[in-house]
């Protein structure tokens with residue numbers, strides 16, 4: 122069944138029908154969802170949601186756009202929260218030089234500290250990196266040793282993707298691969314072995330074709346799987362099945 126390795130069901134866009142939508146997932150072929158926090162405030166929310174739905178797990182962490190709100194007290198609280206048995210990863214964490222909400226120095230500092238926290242807790246990491254390819258790679262080389270995880274919504278070169286695969290990371294592929302202008306991502310998918318790819322939505326964002334621009338949800342992953350299957354020359358069912366195995370290995374489930 123479909124394993125969505127990165128979703129944001131605490132987003133207010135789901136306020137109108139969250140329960141109904143999540144309860145329809147199994148009927149739509151979705152077996153497992155990892156719900157990701159972005160801001161400090163959403164760490165507790167995604168964990169509470171994971172406790173409510175048996176097929177849902179949580180990844181907790183603070184997104185680079187939001188690290189300005191962190192301090193020592195909150196960081197200590199995060200460490201306590203992340204010991205909940207439904208927390209399967211630290212994320213999403215990383216660098217975002219596109220929105221550039223916080224200084225690069227502050228983003229790097231909290232990225233590195235959250236990597237250390239993941240190591241301490243024995244959890245994989247979920248990396249968000251936008252317009253920050255070089256700095257992210259440098260930090261992962263210097264501070265990521267012994268860690269595993271996924272480079273979520275991967276958007277850089279295929280060469281760099283293969284470098285991450287060699288370092289033991291998975292490449293997260295979502296709806297973008299179905300977009301007309303996604304030539305570079307399709308080349309990456311062609312180059313990276315299926316054994317190192319996991320599927321994700323990042324919903325409510327980044328819905329695949331034919332729903333581009335609409336609210337995304339985990340059942341639309343079938344369109345992403347179909348596109349990957351086309352690129353790889355295999356059946357969509359094989360993509361769904363293999364990436365589910367990868368995701369279980371990644372999140373130790």
Ligand code: NI
Nearest residue numbers: 127157213323
């Ligand atoms: Ni996300």
